Amino acid sequence: MEERPSPSYSPSQVEAKWQRIWEERGANSFSTEELRGSRSPYFNLMMFPYPSAEGLHVGNIYAFTGADIHGRFQRLQGHDVFEPIGFDAFGIHSENFALKHGTHPMDLIPANVANFTRQLRRIGGMFDWDHSVDTTAPDYYRWTQWIFLKLFEAGLAERKKAPVNWCTSCKTVLANEQVEDGRCERCDATVEQRVIAQWFFRISDYSQRLLDNLDHIDWSESTRKAQANWIGRSEGARLVFPVAGSDDVIEVFTTRPDTIFGATYMVLAPEHPLVERITASSHREEVRAYVDRVAAMDVVSRQKTAGEKKTGVFTGGYCVNPATGTEIPIWIADYVLAGYGTGAIMAVPGHDERDFEFANEFGLPVVRVVAGPGEDADTPLEEAYTDHDAGRMVNSGRFDGMSVAEGKAAITADLAERGRGEKQVNYQLRDWCISRQRYWGPPIPIVYCPDPECGAVPVPERDLPVILPRVEDFKPDDDGVSPLARVESWYSVDCPACGAAARRETDVSDTFLDSSWYFLRYPSVGDDAIAFDPGITRRWLPVDSYIGGNEHAVLHLMYARFITMALHDIGLLDFEEPFTRFRAHGIIVKDGRKMSKTRGNVVTPDPVIEEFGADTFRLYLMFLGPFTEGGDYRDDGIRGPLGFLRRLWDTVLRAADNDADPDPRLEGQLHRTIEQVTRQIADLQYNTCISGMMEYLNAVRAGGRRPARAEIEPVVLMVAPFAPHIAEELWERLGHEGGVFGRARWPEYDAEKARRRIVKLAVQVNGKVRGTIEGPSEMSREDAEALAREQENVARFLQNGSVRRVIYVPGRLINLVVG
C-alpha cells in the first residue's frame, strides 16, 4: 500500500482551535445548578498564584500542569471535576513593587491579573473561569472581613500587646514565619523587636487538634512532619519554686522533672515580669544594664549570640528548690526565651548542655542526678549527660535507682501532692498575629470607640465590606503607624454601638488570612449574599486533592486548617479538615540551581510555548523527573517530548483508517502500558507514565509497519491529561464526537491480554547472569532448569561443582547454586 505523508502537526493551530471550542462549549465551567446537582463532585485545587508583574514563571506552570493532569485524569474517570484558579493579590510584595515603580497597586494588580489570565488560558488548564477569585476585590475581601468578625465573636480574635518582629526597611511587623535568620524574608534587612497592640487569632488553642488530625489526613509525609515540628508539642511539668523571703513564686516548665535534684540555680528571661521584684537592690544596676542591653539588640545579633558564649547576670535573689529544700540563686540570661513556657527555667547543668555551659561560665555548681551505664553517683561530669533512656537516678533521695521515665512520673506526682507542680504539655505554636501596619490589605473591620463601655467594636456585618480607599501616598513611615492612619476622612466614623465619634482600626490583615479560606469561596463565587453556600459547600468540600509547594507546609496550610477548624466549631462547616489529600510537588531547577534573576538562569515560559506549544511544554515539564521531586530544566531537552507528539500525530493519522485487529504481541504491550500508566498517573508519577507511552509508541512504529487504529487509540486517551489539545484533535480525526473531555473515558486494561505468554528468563549461576532462556510463562521448574543447562556458557560454569540448589522465579529468572 502506498503511504501518503500525513499533514504535519501544528501546535499553535491545534491549541488555538481547542481552546476556542472548550470556551464555546463551557467545557470547564459549572453553572450554579450543576454545582448543586453534581453526582460525582471532585474538587481539584491548586495553590493560587500571586499575580506578579513578571508573569507566570516556570514553577507556577509546573505546579498547575501537574494538578491539571490530575484533574483531567479524574474527569476521564467520570467525575465532575471543579478546577478553579484565582489570584492572591494582596500583600507586601505588590506594595513594594508598586512603591519601586510608582504604579498604584490598584492599577498594577488588574494589569497583572489580565496577563496571568492570558498565560493561564494559554497553557490549557481546565480552569473554571466563572469561579475565579481575586483577593483584592471588595466582593472577596468583604468575606475575609466577615471571617474576622466570626472569629472575633467566637472569642478567637484578641488584641494584645506583644513583642513583634519589626522590619527596619519594610517598616512593618513581620510574622515569625516571615523572618529568616533574623532577617526580613523579603528585603533581607535586620529585624528588631517592638511592642505594639496587635490582633491575634488564637491558633495555639488548637495546637493539639491540629497535631492529632495530622494522623487522619492523606498528606505528603514531609508536610505532615513539618507541621508536627512546627506545633512542637512537648510533655513535661510545670513546677513551682517559692522565692526566698517573699510570697512570690516562680513557675518553670521542664521536660525533665526527674532532674530537679540537680537544679542548682534558676534563670529568668530578661523580659520576665518578676525580674524587678526579685532583684536585690545591691544588684539593681547590673541587672538593669543587662536587661536594657538585651532589649536593644535586634533579632539578628540576638540569634547570633546563640552560638557564642552565654551571658547573664545574678539578681542577688534566691528561691527554694522544692525537692531539696535548699536555696538556689536566681539569674537572668537571654538564653531563656520569654515567649516559651513560663519564661523561666530551673537550670540543671548536669543534664542540659546549655545549663552546663552557663554554669561553667559563671562558676555555678554542677550536680549529677542521672548515672549512665558504667557510671555512679560520683562519676564526674565532663559534659552534660542528656540521655533519656539508659540512665538511672542518683543523688535524688528516695528516687535513686529509678529510670528517667519512672523518675519523671514519681517526682511530678510528689510535687503535685505538695502543691508544687503538675504535669503539663507545651507547644511551640504561637498565636497568629494578623495585624499589618501596611496599606495593601483588607482593613480589619473594627472601630475603636472612646467610650470604654464600647471599646473595640466590630463593624456590623451589613456594613461590610470596609472598603480599602485609594490612597496615593501609601508609603509606610517609620513611626509604625499604618498608612491608613493618615487618612482622616476614612478612619473617622461613628461608633456602631453608641454613635459617638470613633476611629477605625487602621491596620490591615495578613495576606495569609485571604488565602486561608479561598477554597471555600470558589464554588460559591457569584453569590453576593453569603461567603459560602451551605448546600454547595456540603457537596464539594472538603477539597479532594490539593497540590502545591512545600514552602507553604507550615504557614498557609496551617492557617487554612485552623480557619476551617474554627469555622467548624462556630457551626458554619460540617468538616474540620479542609484538604483530604495534599501532595507537595518538587521544584524545577536550571543547571542544578534554583532559578533566580541574579543568577540569570530564569526560563521565560512565553517564548517556549510560542515555539513548541503548550502541549509539548506541559509534557516536557512532567517528563523532567518525578513530580513530587522536581527536575532539572534543560533548554534542548524539550526536543524529546516534541518528537514524541509529532510521531504520535503521524501514527494516529496513518492508523485512522486501518481497522485491522491489533498485532497480538503489541496488544499485550498495550495492555501492560495501560495498566502501568493508570497506576502511575494516580500516584503522580508522571515522568514514568510518559516514558511508558513513548516506549509503546516506539514499538508500534518499529519496522515501519502500518499501525492499526486499535493499537493507538488508547494512547490518545492516555496522553490527553498531559497534552489535552493534540489529544482532542487526534480523537476527532479518529472519528469520535463529543470530545475526549466530553464523552470519552479512560481506557480499561485487560489483565488476560496483558499477560505475557512467552517469557525471557535470566539464567544465573551463583547469582551471576550467564545467559537467557525463552519459554512459556507457565514453564515448570524442571523444564526451565533443563533449558538452562543446555546453554553452553551456563554449562561451563557448572563444571566445577554440583548444583546444590535451584531458585526458580517464574517469569524472572532461574538461579543454579553450585557448591
Place this chain on the structure above:
RNA sequence: GCCGGGAUGGCGGAACGGUAGACGCAGGGGACUUAAAAUCCCCCAGGCUCAGGCCUGUGUGGGUUCGAAUCCCACUCCCGGCACCA
C-alpha cells in the same frame, strides 16, 4: 544540633529484593536531500577480549541473602526546613 529528602553513564532520570542504566537529551556514524530543516536506521558505563564472552561498576565501609541500587548497621557529602523551645 534536630527533622525531612537525596547521592545511579557526559546530562535528566528508570529499575515488586530478581538480566542496573528503561525513556529522553547531548554526542558519534549512516540514509534521504543541491543544501539545510524535518524524518529514519545504527552505536553510546568503564576495562579486557581467542569476538564467544570475561571482569569491574548504583557516594564510603561492613552485614543479611541463592541473589542488594533496593533491606540492616556505621559513616561521608549535597539539598530543603527548624533551631538556646528547657
